[in-house]
Amino acid sequence: xxxxxxxxxxxxxxxxxxxxxxxxxxxxxxxxxxxxxxxxxxxxxxxxxxxxxxxxxxxxxxxxxxxxxxxxxxxxxxxxxxxxxxxxxxxxxxxxxxxxxxxxxxxxxxxxxxxxxxxxxxxxxxxxxxxxxxxxxxxxxxxxxxxxxxxxxxxxxxxxxxxxxxxxxxxxxxxxxxxxxxxxxxxxxxxxxxxxxxxxxxxxxxxxxxxxxxxxxxxxxxxxxxxxxxxxxxxxxxxxxxxxxxxxxxxxxxxxxxxxxxxxxxxxxxxxxxxxxxxxx
Numbered sequence: 001x002x003x004x005x006x007x008x009x010x011x012x013x014x015x016x017x018x019x020x021x022x023x024x025x026x027x028x029x030x031x032x033x034x035x036x037x038x039x040x041x042x043x044x045x046x047x048x049x050x051x052x053x054x055x056x057x058x059x060x061x062x063x064x065x066x067x068x069x070x071x072x073x074x075x076x077x078x079x080x081x082x083x084x085x086x087x088x089x090x091x092x093x094x095x096x097x098x099x100x101x102x103x104x105x106x107x108x109x110x111x112x113x114x115x116x117x118x119x120x121x122x123x124x125x126x127x128x129x130x131x132x133x134x135x136x137x138x139x140x141x142x143x144x145x146x147x148x149x150x151x152x153x154x155x156x157x158x159x160x161x162x163x164x165x166x167x168x169x170x171x172x173x174x175x176x177x178x179x180x181x182x183x184x185x186x187x188x189x190x191x192x193x194x195x196x197x198x199x200x201x202x203x204x205x206x207x208x209x210x211x212x213x214x215x216x217x218x219x220x221x222x223x224x225x226x227x228x229x230x231x232x233x234x235x236x237x238x239x240x241x242x243x244x245x246x247x248x249x250x251x252x253x254x255x256x257x258x259x260x261x262x263x264x265x266x267x268x269x270x271x272x273x274x275x276x277x278x279x280x281x
Contacts, residue, residue: 013075013078015229022221030056033201034112034143040061043066044069044110044112044114047121049072065093067094068092068093113135115143119188126191130196139279143278146273150170150173151229152270158264165249189202192278197281199277207271207272209270226261226269
């Protein structure tokens, strides 16, 4: 469901896998921050994608089992095969469901619900928040994690022939997204309160992988992640960019070119994640 309305595709699944790999330490720090009263035993991961949150939570809480929910059968298939390769398949149940449907499947009574980059895709988030509130055990926690837009990868003065290209591309993408995804970038605090939750913590966490690219494999993963994200954005913004910017973007995306983003050694991942921890009191 992390992009429920995109058709599930290999490209999308690969981006989610790379996102999980590149931001793994960051996700672990979020799970460590959660103001839990006791270790959860049953966790629901709403809009689990290919499992970034699911596996971070399984690692953090070795006695817990996770119900992983997503609209995409392909994402869930990938998640199951990862669970098998890690030997944790006994601790994971997958449920295919569109969370915009009025009636949700029975997901049990979790003591922790996790929703990362999935709430802003919902057509009726208020209804979804109430459903989570009813499902949680009293005293249970709902963790909502949202990214501030797409991550940035290039230095500000890049590429040499069109400095500032990435900001202009993101500006167009954000404008287009705002039109059909009004809840992107929303402040979930008041919405959670209205749904009956007590918001116990809100934290903005900066993501910046600068300094980590001494590990060559990480650099390679960041390059493929940047390529995937910018390819997706290009599809959306191709008609609204200037011809010069579009040509410069295409040079970055041309993996056979000397200007390819995969050949750069100065990429970082820069974004912010906001986390809301809300309790059913």
